[in-house]
Amino acid sequence: MQTEPKPGTLYVVGTPIGNLEDMTFRAVRILQTVDTIAAEDTRHTGKLLQHFQIKTPQVSYHEHNRNSRIPELLEHLTNGKAIALVSDAGMPGISDPGYELVKACIESGITVVPIPGASAAITALSAAGLPTDRFVFEGFLPAKGQQRREYLESLQTESRTLIFYESPHRLRETLQDLAEIWGSDRQIVLARELTKLYEEFWRGTIALAIAHYSQREPQGEYTLLVAGTPASQTQLTQAQLKAELQQLISQGISRSQASRQLAKLTSLPRRQIYQLALSIILNPEETDSFNS
Secondary structure (H helix, E strand, O other), X not given: OOOOOOOOEEEEEOEOOOXXXXXXXXXXXXXXXXXXXXXXXXXXXXXXHHHOOOOOOEEEOOOOOHHHHHHHHHHHHHOOOOEEEEOOOEOOOOXXXXXXXXXXXXXXXXXXXXXXXXXXXXXXXXXXXXXOOOEEEEEEOOOOHHHHHHHHHHOOOOOOEEEEEEOHHHHHHHHHHHHHHHOOOOEEEEEEOOOOOOOEEEEEEHHHHHHHHHOOOOOOXXXXXXXXXXXXXXXXXXXXXXXXXXXXHHOOOOHHHHHHHXXXXXXXXXXXXXXXXXXXXXXXXXXXHOOO
C-alpha cells in the first residue's frame, strides 16, 4: 500500500550493501518523496540517488557533526518535515551514529518508521553455515590490541554464534587474538564483498584462517562469524578451579600461565580465573619459584 510520507516523521531507510538491485521499491519511493535525506556521506549517497533518479536534497549527518546536526533535524521534524536517514550501506543505526538520532526523536515524541533493507550481519549469517537460532551481533571490536583482547575474554563463554565487523588492516591481528583467547580450533566464517561481483565466503577453523591470510593480503570490509562455545565445554565450580590452580602453581607455573591454561579448558575469562589465582596463599618456597 503506497502512502505519502507522514509530516514530522523520521524514516530509517535501508540501502544496498553492494548490489544496487537490492534496493526496495518502498525505499526508492520514500527517498523520492521526503523533504530531506540525512546521509552519512552525501557524495556516496549522491551516486545512489542519481542511479534511481532521486532529486531530494541531502544534508550530512555523521559521527563528527552529529552533536550539532541532531538539534537541527529535530527542529525540522517538529515543524512537520519528513526526513529519511540513510547510511553509506545497509540499515542506519547499525554500527553508526544513526542510533543517536533515532533515540533523540523517540525522546522528543517524533514518529520513527523503519524501511527495511540489506544488513551485512544478517546477509552473512544466512549463508555462513553456523547456527542461526541464537546469535549475537558485536559490531566492530576495539581497535587497540589490549582493549580488543580484554573484550574477547569477556565473550569467551558465549554459546551463541558471534558476528563482528572488521577492517582489512586489523584482520590478521584479530585472528591471532581469537586463536590465543578462544582457541585455534574454533570454527569461523569470513565473509567479504557481500552482494558484490567478488563476494566470498571462507569457512574453516581460526588456525586455518590465520594460515590462509598469511599467504593472502586481506581486502575489503569483513564480516566475521564465529561459532559459540560448545555447551559441553568443561565447567568447574570455584572450589574445583581453585584446586586446579593450586596444583598448577605447585608445579612452578606462574599464576598468569595457570590462568591462561584453565581459561582455554573452561572458556571462562582469563581475568576472572586470574583474580581467583591471586587469592591463593603460597608457601614461601613456592613464592620464590616464580613471578606471579
